[in-house]
Amino acid sequence: MKDTFILNLVHRPELNPEYAEKTAGGGKGLEDESIDIFKLQQRLAHENGLKTTIQMTYSSLFSQYVVDLAKSDHQKYGDEIGLSLLGLPCRQFNEKYRTKDFCIWMFSLEDRKRIIDDVFGKFFECFGFWPESTGSYYLDAQSIAYIEERYPSVKCAVATCWEEGPKAYHTCNNSWYTLMDGGPWNPWIPSTCNTHVPAKGPEDDSHIVAIPHLSRDLIACFDGNGSNFGTHPQNVLRGMVYEGDQYPYLFNLIDQYRHMGKYNGGYSYNMMFVGPGWLNKKGRWEAPYSLLEKSYSDAMAYYGNLKKEGKLCDMGMSEFASWFRENRLYSSEAFLWKDILYGSEKSHFWYSSPSMRCCLDMNQGGAMIDLRPYESKLVRECGIGTSHVQEVSYPFLIQANYRAGYFTHYAGEGTVKSCTVSYGGVKADMCLCRTKAVLRSEDGQRVLELDPVQFKLGELVADIQSVFYFREGSNEVKTVRKVLRTSIPDAKVCITEYMTACYGTTEYPEPMDGIKLIAGDKTLDYQYKCRTVRAVGCCTAVVPQVECKVSMHASEGDECFVKEGYAFSPMFTLGLVRNAGQGEVFESWLKLEKAN
Amino acid sequence: MAQAGKGKLNYRCPSCFMRDIDIDMFYDEDKKEYYCIRCCYHGSEEDVLQKNQMARFRYKSMLKRFDFDDDGQKERK
Numbered sequence: 001m002k003d004t005f006i007l008n009l010v011h012r013p014e015l016n017p018e019y020a021e022k023t024a025g026g027g028k029g030l031e032d033e034s035i036d037i038f039k040l041q042q043r044l045a046h047e048n049g050l051k052t053t054i055q056m057t058y059s060s061l062f063s064q065y066v067v068d069l070a071k072s073d074h075q076k077y078g079d080e081i082g083l084s085l086l087g088l089p090c091r092q093f094n095e096k097y098r099t100k101d102f103c104i105w106m107f108s109l110e111d112r113k114r115i116i117d118d119v120f121g122k123f124f125e126c127f128g129f130w131p132e133s134t135g136s137y138y139l140d141a142q143s144i145a146y147i148e149e150r151y152p153s154v155k156c157a158v159a160t161c162w163e164e165g166p167k168a169y170h171t172c173n174n175s176w177y178t179l180m181d182g183g184p185w186n187p188w189i190p191s192t193c194n195t196h197v198p199a200k201g202p203e204d205d206s207h208i209v210a211i212p213h214l215s216r217d218l219i220a221c222f223d224g225n226g227s228n229f230g231t232h233p234q235n236v237l238r239g240m241v242y243e244g245d246q247y248p249y250l251f252n253l254i255d256q257y258r259h260m261g262k263y264n265g266g267y268s269y270n271m272m273f274v275g276p277g278w279l280n281k282k283g284r285w286e287a288p289y290s291l292l293e294k295s296y297s298d299a300m301a302y303y304g305n306l307k308k309e310g311k312l313c314d315m316g317m318s319e320f321a322s323w324f325r326e327n328r329l330y331s332s333e334a335f336l337w338k339d340i341l342y343g344s345e346k347s348h349f350w351y352s353s354p355s356m357r358c359c360l361d362m363n364q365g366g367a368m369i370d371l372r373p374y375e376s377k378l379v380r381e382c383g384i385g386t387s388h389v390q391e392v393s394y395p396f397l398i399q400a401n402y403r404a405g406y407f408t409h410y411a412g413e414g415t416v417k418s419c420t421v422s423y424g425g426v427k428a429d430m431c432l433c434r435t436k437a438v439l440r441s442e443d444g445q446r447v448l449e450l451d452p453v454q455f456k457l458g459e460l461v462a463d464i465q466s467v468f469y470f471r472e473g474s475n476e477v478k479t480v481r482k483v484l485r486t487s488i489p490d491a492k493v494c495i496t497e498y499m500t501a502c503y504g505t506t507e508y509p510e511p512m513d514g515i516k517l518i519a520g521d522k523t524l525d526y527q528y529k530c531r532t533v534r535a536v537g538c539c540t541a542v543v544p545q546v547e548c549k550v551s552m553h554a555s556e557g558d559e560c561f562v563k564e565g566y567a568f569s570p571m572f573t574l575g576l577v578r579n580a581g582q583g584e585v586f587e588s589w590l591k592l593e594k595a596n
Numbered sequence: 597m598a599q600a601g602k603g604k605l606n607y608r609c610p611s612c613f614m615r616d617i618d619i620d621m622f623y624d625e626d627k628k629e630y631y632c633i634r635c636c637y638h639g640s641e642e643d644v645l646q647k648n649q650m651a652r653f654r655y656k657s658m659l660k661r662f663d664f665d666d667d668g669q670k671e672r673k
Contacts, residue, residue, distance in 0.1 A: 167616070170616060170617065171616050171617060171618050172618060173617055173618070173619050173634065224616060225616050225618075238618070240613070240648060240651055240652055240655075241652075241655055241658055242658070243652070243658065243659060246659065248658075248659060248660065248661045249655075249657075249658055251661065252657075252660075252661065252662050252669075255662065255663070255664055256662075256664055256669070258664070259664035262666070282606075283605060283606070284606070285605070285606050285607065285608050285618075285620075286605055286606075286607060286608070286648065288605070338664075338668055338669050339657070340657055340662055340669060341655055341656075341657050341658065342654055342655065342656055342657065343656030343657045343660075344656075347668075
């Protein structure tokens with residue numbers, strides 16, 4: 001278990017590559033070129049001693065040549081033969097289903113089941129056994145449940161593209177509908193209620209292990225296009241993160257993923273899955289074929305050398321699923337990701353558990369800039385015939401880039417959880433304190449300890465340190481603000497721990513009607529009236545739209561407040577207030593619960 | 597002029613790329629320039645390449661190689 005860096009390398013033979021249909025060049029037809037690309041990928045993997053998972057596409061199941069290739073590589077190299085639900089379009093599919101749709105989660109449930117049966121049946125016809133792995137860009141909970149019911153051999157699935165939501169949509173000039181933000185960045189066991197949500201235990205275990213489509217940069221993809229910064233050499237070229245034929249960023253990315261083992265019991269993981277369209281002979285955008293081929297070859301060599309050095313374990317997807325169930329199961333995952341691209345020294349702490357996914361930004365004093373309330377276990381049916389035809393993101397309560405974050409202009413507020421510190425009428429926000437942190441595991445919890453920061457509040461200087469605790473199995477985050485020193489010995493600063501939130505999956509506002517804000521024993525029904533209610537005790541918001549109750553509490557005697565927003569600022573704020581002097585600490589808890 | 601087509605390489609608009617939009621440009625044979633159908637960028641191949649280089653301004657660590665240890669990442673010498 002110790003220092004196990006696992007690679008899932010996945011190749012899919014597509015006969016009509018999604019990206020290449022209009023652009024593939026060369027003298028031979030598209031089908032031949034596509035098979036050649038698949039063979040090239042397989043050869044480069046095998047030459048470097050790596051085994052792959054061959055995810056057969058529907059179209060490839062109609063090619064005896066490709067079926068024989070897969071069988072041969074399975075026998076010779078131990079490659080797993082799985083079945084992808086990507087790559088559906090082909091003459092046979094188009095004639096049968098009379099549609100250009102190709103994303104499995106967007107079909108009606110009835111069609112999804114029909115297609116799954118068709119594709120799995122064809123696979124069995126070709127190979128004489130059922131696949132143990134499958135996947136798509138996104139695999140919804142209903143599809144997973146159906147696959148598990150009908151094809152229980154399936155143990156593993158590619159189930160989401162991390163943070164490939166509105167950002168990827170915008171990057172493609174608002175034309176690429178993989179709206180699927182909000183999932184874990186590393187493998188997990190999905191809950192039966194929602195693919196993004198890690199299962200709590202056997203009671204909501206969907207019986208598969210989900211893996212993300214690529215391993216992505218946890219800073220660059222949070223702000224930038226998710227498709228530029230991942231373990232996909234041609235995506236790195238797409239992002240123009242190279243000069244000449246050099247792209248050290250790709251290897252830094254792989255190495256930082258390897259470093260995750262330090263914080264997750266020795267386990268770290270990479271997934272690489274490059275569709276053949278990314279290696280077509282005409283090149284991709286500015287990158288000529290020679291560079292596309294070189295970058296893939298270099299990536300294979302890098303992984304291959306790690307394996308030779310005993311630093312990498314390559315597995316098929318189903319083999320990995322068995323390993324994951326034995327070694328990880330329902331564990332949380334955490335990492336402090338460092339900027340390896342922009343030279344900023346910025347770091348983001350990411351945490352994923354069955355209760356929540358969140359991100360804290362050290363460049364903003366540890367402010368929470370993303371929060372997904374997995375505790376709600378939100379059931380969201382998707383596809384044609386539902387109200388979520390394309391959009392399958394797990395909703396946020398906080399998303400600082402989509403919904404403003406620390407606020408920088410004069411009218412409104414943005415979503416973020418932070419604190420303010422005030423003294424003598426001067427107030428400052430922790431969001432403006434750039435700092436760094438160390439992450440450690442102790443006593444069944446992750447502890448994120450930030451370097452102290454300094455506040456200059458008129459005549460007073462105060463040094464304050466923040467520490468965050470994430471206990472395994474808990475639906476709470478504990479925040480500790482320590483007043484280490486004040487320049488005036490008896491002075492007390494006023495610390496206001498606050499969370500400004502809303503809900504949604506995109507940049508656009510959602511109706512806030514129906515939200516209840518509760519401070520102590522006082523309740524406000526959200527009416528955009530800009531009201532504030534103060535009390536003593538716990539402050540809570542119940543957000544029925546995402547079936548979530550979110551609360552903050554400290555000791556029973558602390559002042560708390562709830563603040564309603566208004567039409568130009570459709571947010572709400574929960575707050576806790578404490579006066580603290582040198583040597584004193586302010587402990588508080590953020591709690592997530594399901595609200596029906 | 598006749599309708600525009602793609603150039604010898606499929607260049608994206610450098611101006612849109614800098615705002616995280618990948619959009620293919622078209623080539624105007626008469627003016628010998630690429631142009632964007634969304635924004636107002638237009639320029640020769642040389643200009644596109646120059647602007648692409650400029651788009652990399654934010655990647656200050658792009659060519660660095662890091663090692664990762666207990667204290668974080670360190671630049672490899």
